[in-house]
Amino acid sequence: MARDTGRTLIASNKKARHDYTVLKTYEAGIVLAGTEVKSLREGRVSLVDAFAQERDGEIMLYGLHIAEYGFGTWTNHQPRRTRKLLLHRVEIARILEKLRDGGVTLVPLSMYFSNGWAKVELALARGKRSYDKRQALAERDANREIARELGRRLKGRRPAGERG
Numbered sequence: 001m002a003r004d005t006g007r008t009l010i011a012s013n014k015k016a017r018h019d020y021t022v023l024k025t026y027e028a029g030i031v032l033a034g035t036e037v038k039s040l041r042e043g044r045v046s047l048v049d050a051f052a053q054e055r056d057g058e059i060m061l062y063g064l065h066i067a068e069y070g071f072g073t074w075t076n077h078q079p080r081r082t083r084k085l086l087l088h089r090v091e092i093a094r095i096l097e098k099l100r101d102g103g104v105t106l107v108p109l110s111m112y113f114s115n116g117w118a119k120v121e122l123a124l125a126r127g128k129r130s131y132d133k134r135q136a137l138a139e140r141d142a143n144r145e146i147a148r149e150l151g152r153r154l155k156g157r158r159p160a161g162e163r164g
Contacts, residue, residue, distance in 0.1 A: 005115055010040055012110040013047040018133065020107055020125035026095065028120050029086030030061065030111075033077045035069035040118055042069075045111060052085060052106035052122055054096055059085045061108065061120065085120065098124055 032040070039045070044067035052061050061083045068076050087095070098104055103126055110121045128136070152158075 008113040010043055010111045010113065010118075011045045011047050013050070013108055015048065016107045016109055016123070016125070018136075019128060020105070020123070021128055021132070022109070022123045022125050023098075023104065024124045025109065026087065026091060026122045026124075027114075028059070028122055030118050030120050031084040031086065032066075032118055033075075035072040035075065036066050036077050037118065038072075039066050039069045039077075040111070040113075047108050047111060050108045052108065054092075054099065057092070059087055059092060059095065059106070059122075061085055064108070085122070095124065103127075 046065040049063040049065070050061060051063055052059050054060075063080060064083060065079050066077070068079055095106065099106065104124055105127070107123050107125045108120050109123050112119055112121070
């Protein structure tokens with residue numbers, strides 16, 4: 001069988017973008033067992049409670065849930081085991097330096113297959129406060145209303161507030 005080309009999204013963590021301000025993103029490989037890959041291909045993964053931390057000079061992913069493979073035997077994997085992330089030493093050093101500054105955490109944003117290899121998009125992120133979240137929602141609503149009004153004008157219709 002030929003290897004897939006391109007990028008195929010497996011799962012994304014939408015709540016992370018709502019709860020955190022993304023400062024920088026990194027692409028990391030992930031060490032998986034055979035049944036984990038088969039389960040990923042079925043899309044049976046959840047990034048909701050996942051986070052990454054340093055352990056023994058390496059970055060590890062905790063809380064990632066990959067459901068057990070349905071046709072697995074005694075070789076099946078543990079759904080929430082700790083998984084090692086594959087990054088260059090220089091990237092690990094930069095990430096650890098920023099993590100030690102404080103107030104910053106590593107959060108997985110998405111998981112995908114890139115040319116057949118399972119990858120995780122990690123983000124160095126700072127937690128948002130509740131007023132930041134409200135401000136982001138208000139800004140998104142305002143941009144949506146501006147786009148809607150611009151679309152009306154381009155189509156030659158009257159603005160929503162005018163009657164005539």
